[in-house]
Amino acid sequence: MKLFELIGNTPLIELEHIPLNPRVKIFCKMEGQNPGGSVKDRAAYNMIRSALDRGEIKPGDRLVEATSGNTGIALAMVAKVFGLDMTLIMPGNSTKERVLSMEAYGAKVILTPAAQTIEYSRVLAEKMRDEEGYFMLNQFANPDNYMAHYYTTGPEIWKDTEGEITHFVSAMGTTGTIMGVSRFLKQVNPEVQIVGTQPTDGSSIPGIRRWSKEFLPEIFEPARVDRVMDVSQAQATEMTRRMAKEEGILAGMSSGGALHAAIELSKELTEGLIVCITCDRGDRYLSSDLFG
DSSP: OOGGGGSSOOOEEEOSSSOOOTTEEEEEEEGGGSTTSBTHHHHHHHHHHHHHHTTSOOTTOEEEEEOSSHHHHHHHHHHHHTTOEEEEEEETTSOHHHHHHHHHTTOEEEEEOGGGHHHHHHHHHHHHHHHHOOEEOOTTTOHHHHHHIIIIIHHHHHHHTTTOOOEEEEEOSSOHHHHHHHHHHHHHOTTSEEEEEEEOTTOOBTTBOOOOGGGSOTTOOGGGOSEEEEEOHHHHHHHHHHIIIIIOOOOOHHHHHHHHHHHHHHTTOSSEEEEEEEOBOGGGGTTTTTTO
């Protein structure tokens, strides 16, 4: 087996302790089981593989991308296997584990002022593309991002729930995951409800964004999301800690945010089957205060 054959086909784990409504099953899609440790392995591989296949890039080329963390780790892993030079730009408040993981794979990491958020990281990446000749995959506008989930994540969820899924809950960052899964699930059953999460005003949740209008991802189509639920930083943190202590699932804060939304949603239902994305592994947050 080759490395990239390990991307996808991640397990669904039914929660046994946190859910409150006995008539609603809640499953976590365990994306931390991907070789790079997150759901972003899917998009990173599809974006780079597709660009290579189309002849847009070739081994030895220089790539640049802005990232909040997981996409960067995945791109660093995939790029080096394909012989590409990867530079990643991210906010300076990213955890040490994320930065070191990218550098371990051989990528160059540029940290931008944390107060300027990933929006400034995106501006700098575009400047390097325009002025220094880097190729930018642009995960925020690249259809290969969401198509990775149309081809893999969506079909896996449908198959593993035997078509019984009623609701899909996902964090919204680049929105690639929710856009791709929505495309597939709505195709096979238009009644499946697609629920996205975003942070409340003033909350900082890695992997979940409330974008300003000018930075809203171009791949995002509001009509593909039936409902958006706000999650606070405190709610996401509490649920992330509960996932570890009560379910034995060590994940990041965006996963806690998605599960919080799923629990709140379950309170409204008489019955159902909810699948929420558990985006990554929690060990890349241990130097933060997430589990402190």
